[in-house]
Amino acid sequence: MKARILICMGTSGISAGAEEVAKCFKKELNKYNLQSKYEIIRVGDRGLFRDVLVDIIEPNEERITYERVKVIDVPKIVKNHLKNGEYIKGLQAGKDYKQFFARQMRIVLSNCGEIDPENIEEYIEKDGYEAAKKALKMKPEEIIEEIKKSGLRGRGGAGFPTGLKWEFCRKAKSDTKYIICNADEGDPGAFMDRSILEGDPHSVVEGMIIGAYAIGANEGYIYCRAEYPLAVKRLDKAIGQAREKKFLGKNIFGSRFSFDLVIKEGAGAFVCGEETALIASIEGKRGTPNPRPPYPAQKGLWGKPSNINNVETLANIRHIIDKGADWFSSIGYNKSKGTKVFAIAGKVKNTGLVEVPMGTTIREIVYGSGGGMVNKKIPFKAVQLGGPSGGCLPESLFDTPIDYESINETGAIMGSGGMVIMDQRTCMVDIARFFLSFTVAESCGKCIPCRIGLKRMLEVLEQISEGNGKEEHLKFLKDMSQTIIDTALCGLGNTAPNPVLTTIRYFKDEYQAHIKDRSCPSHVCTNLVRFEINEDKCIKCGQCFTVCPTGAIDLKKREYPILNKEKCIKCKACIDVCPVMAIE
Amino acid sequence: MKIDVSHAKKIIQRYRKKKGILIPLLQDIQAIYGYVPEETVGLISKELSIYPVDIYGVTTFYTQFHLMPQGKHTIKVCQGTACHVMGGKGILNCISDKLGIKDGETTEDGRFSLERVACLGCCGMAPVVVVDEDFHGNCNFQKIDYLLNQYKSKKEES
Numbered sequence: 001m002k003a004r005i006l007i008c009m010g011t012s013g014i015s016a017g018a019e020e021v022a023k024c025f026k027k028e029l030n031k032y033n034l035q036s037k038y039e040i041i042r043v044g045d046r047g048l049f050r051d052v053l054v055d056i057i058e059p060n061e062e063r064i065t066y067e068r069v070k071v072i073d074v075p076k077i078v079k080n081h082l083k084n085g086e087y088i089k090g091l092q093a094g095k096d097y098k099q100f101f102a103r104q105m106r107i108v109l110s111n112c113g114e115i116d117p118e119n120i121e122e123y124i125e126k127d128g129y130e131a132a133k134k135a136l137k138m139k140p141e142e143i144i145e146e147i148k149k150s151g152l153r154g155r156g157g158a159g160f161p162t163g164l165k166w167e168f169c170r171k172a173k174s175d176t177k178y179i180i181c182n183a184d185e186g187d188p189g190a191f192m193d194r195s196i197l198e199g200d201p202h203s204v205v206e207g208m209i210i211g212a213y214a215i216g217a218n219e220g221y222i223y224c225r226a227e228y229p230l231a232v233k234r235l236d237k238a239i240g241q242a243r244e245k246k247f248l249g250k251n252i253f254g255s256r257f258s259f260d261l262v263i264k265e266g267a268g269a270f271v272c273g274e275e276t277a278l279i280a281s282i283e284g285k286r287g288t289p290n291p292r293p294p295y296p297a298q299k300g301l302w303g304k305p306s307n308i309n310n311v312e313t314l315a316n317i318r319h320i321i322d323k324g325a326d327w328f329s330s331i332g333y334n335k336s337k338g339t340k341v342f343a344i345a346g347k348v349k350n351t352g353l354v355e356v357p358m359g360t361t362i363r364e365i366v367y368g369s370g371g372g373m374v375n376k377k378i379p380f381k382a383v384q385l386g387g388p389s390g391g392c393l394p395e396s397l398f399d400t401p402i403d404y405e406s407i408n409e410t411g412a413i414m415g416s417g418g419m420v421i422m423d424q425r426t427c428m429v430d431i432a433r434f435f436l437s438f439t440v441a442e443s444c445g446k447c448i449p450c451r452i453g454l455k456r457m458l459e460v461l462e463q464i465s466e467g468n469g470k471e472e473h474l475k476f477l478k479d480m481s482q483t484i485i486d487t488a489l490c491g492l493g494n495t496a497p498n499p500v501l502t503t504i505r506y507f508k509d510e511y512q513a514h515i516k517d518r519s520c521p522s523h524v525c526t527n528l529v530r531f532e533i534n535e536d537k538c539i540k541c542g543q544c545f546t547v548c549p550t551g552a553i554d555l556k557k558r559e560y561p562i563l564n565k566e567k568c569i570k571c572k573a574c575i576d577v578c579p580v581m582a583i584e
Numbered sequence: 585m586k587i588d589v590s591h592a593k594k595i596i597q598r599y600r601k602k603k604g605i606l607i608p609l610l611q612d613i614q615a616i617y618g619y620v621p622e623e624t625v626g627l628i629s630k631e632l633s634i635y636p637v638d639i640y641g642v643t644t645f646y647t648q649f650h651l652m653p654q655g656k657h658t659i660k661v662c663q664g665t666a667c668h669v670m671g672g673k674g675i676l677n678c679i680s681d682k683l684g685i686k687d688g689e690t691t692e693d694g695r696f697s698l699e700r701v702a703c704l705g706c707c708g709m710a711p712v713v714v715v716d717e718d719f720h721g722n723c724n725f726q727k728i729d730y731l732l733n734q735y736k737s738k739k740e741e742s
């Protein structure tokens with residue numbers, strides 16, 4: 001067997017120059033006549049953002065990972081390592097890399113960053129499509145029973161048991177049914193589904209074949225957001241290859257079951273992640289939600305029974321069929337089984353995708369895999385879970401285990417798995433305002449509570465962050481939130497007040513500081529920042545001077561910097577860069 | 585400016601007698617013209633018996649569609665959660681300042697269009713800016729300067 005050189009080529013890898021690195025490897029291998037010995041494989045994202053990751057796997061030898069590889073490093077790697085067998089110490093992935101992967105349990109992500117997503121043979125080599133083969137020999141009811149027993153719950157947000165959902169759709173009487181994969185990942189701060197689609201598209205296709213057979217659908221749709229061009233391209237390739245192999249099309253695996261898939265590209269609307277809006281969008285209409293019932297399982301796409309599942313949910317299916325429901329349900333905690341992929345981003349050292357068993361605590365994720373804060377001097381403040389439908393949790397709740405029920409109790413939601421870590425430089429009022437401005441912009445406008453109620457809440461939050469807050473505003477926000485939660489038409493409105501409610505619940509003193517003292521403790525709300533340099537804190541590092549785009553900061557040797565307010569445009573670049581929060 | 589609608593006619597032919605076609609059809613039209621020209625809306629309406637109100641309903645609902653010509657390069661600045669926390673707003677303001685346009689607008693010379701988007705799915709390298717199809721992570725003010733200059737000179741070459 002040839003030795004393998006794996007190069008990570010997700011969207012992030014490519015932006016860091018992975019394609020150039022791969023080309024350079026090819027050239028250098030040719031130069032030393034090694035091309036017959038080594039194979040260059042373009043794999044998907046492994047989950048850790050470390051610019052270009054390169055793995056060298058030689059038979060019977062330890063696997064070597066290099067991180068932050070640049071084109072100029074390639075000749076060195078080829079000459080020293082591949083030719084002469086000397087590892088390059090300085091480039092080898094270090095402690096952070098090991099720590100990031102140490103606590104993970106990779107099931108859904110097992111193939112991401114390990115195989116070439118554009119080559120079906122590699123997937124087949126990893127037992128790909130075995131589960132589909134096995135499933136098509138089972139009765140549909142048996143499959144549903146197995147999924148029910150496994151305890152798999154939807155990974156798209158609500159956590160509805162997948163087996164039950166399939167059963168509803170199976171029982172609906174109709175000549176045509178549809179299975180739909182929700183790849184609209186609109187939650188800002190989440191990128192699990194993108195990485196799965198880019199790194200292992202066949203696992204989703206396989207999950208859909210099994211699901212379609214179980215519910216009795218012959219046609220499937222994958223609704224993917226337009227912001228993910230690479231994911232669409234790889235899916236398209238995967239579907240084409242699966243068709244060639246006759247895993248899709250007529251009489252799959254010689255059975256009487258026929259099934260095919262179509263990709264539908266979204267056009268940029270967050271609300272289209274909601275099931276009924278997604279259906280409207282596939283039908284070519286404005287993506288506005290409809291009241292439920294009737295549920296999609298009875299009356300969905302083109303009025304036919306339809307089943308909608310998230311990407312990660314579907315990627316789990318093959319493993320359950322392969323290894324059995326008992327194996328799956330042995331992983332996890334309470335009523336949440338299996339693993340969950342989280343996208344960690346924000347002010348932590350290691351950002352990327354982690355897959356952990358349910359029941360892992362938030363602390364283990366942030367300080368374990370995440371490796372703690374980027375800047376040790378500026379401590380942690382909050383973690384945001386579940387995007388615009390979720391909430392911000394303080395450190396005191398860090399030992400909450402990750403499962404649907406425990407997280408709901410805190411007022412946040414599990415959501416799709418976005419986890420943004422914030423430090424003391426993030427203002428909670430500003431975050432609440434940020435999420436509301438997002439939901440106001442994305443509200444489809446069909447129902448009044450969401451369209452007008454959220455707008456009123458946003459106006460109040462803007463007043464607070466501009467320093468015009470009033471004592472009674474807090475009560476208004478809470479009352480209005482409750483009304484919207486009770487009356488909005490779809491999940492977008494029902495959950496939109498969560499970021500406001502959780503920030504008021506856990507960070508009330510920050511709201512009070514804005515309202516009573518007219519100050520922003522995190523120096524974020526521009527109107528409440530004085531732009532003065534606190535000489536007690538300043539360490540004269542000079543970074544503010546370097547970063548100021550208008551030259552408003554004057555720095556003389558060994559003196560404190562002076563900020564010229566006439567030149568200052570309040571861009572806050574200095575505040576962002578100051579390591580000790582000395583600009584107030 | 586007159587629009588050559590023959591491309592649009594060809595595209596429309598491909599979608600005849602199919603269901604749920606409006607969004608992909610408009611996406612294809614936008615891929616050719618860079619936006620959805622008024623003339624093509626009339627054409628779609630006539631050829632496929634869809635009311636113009638439904639077409640405009642769709643084009644205005646989804647942020648992807650433009651009804652005005654776009655700049656040569658489209659700059660998308662992420663304003664998702666992670667990018668917001670890492671200073672994405674400053675980046676947007678900075679670019680907007682440098683180009684002299686607000687988000688959703690196009691520079692007078694037709695070189696750049698500026699857009700804000702919510703999460704591009706690369707939150708690990710926030711703040712993120714995308715120019716045309718190229719992703720640029722971990723942006724700061726210096727990098728923006730460099731980027732804009734690069735694209736400005738690119739234009740002059742071609």
Ligand SMILES: Cc1cc2nc3c(=O)[nH]c(=O)nc-3n(C[C@H](O)[C@H](O)[C@H](O)COP(=O)(O)O)c2cc1C
Nearest residue numbers: 154155156184185186273274275309310313491492
């Ligand atoms: C406003 C809104 C946005 C949503 N966005 C997504 C999304 O981007 N991806 C997703 O999988 N589910 C999303 N959902 C959840 C879906 O409606 C649905 O619950 C899910 O796709 C069901 O799949 P599951 O059972 O596999 O979780 C969203 C829901 C709402 C209300």
Ligand code: FES
Nearest residue numbers: 662664667704707
């Ligand atoms: S928040 Fe900017 S890429 Fe996700």
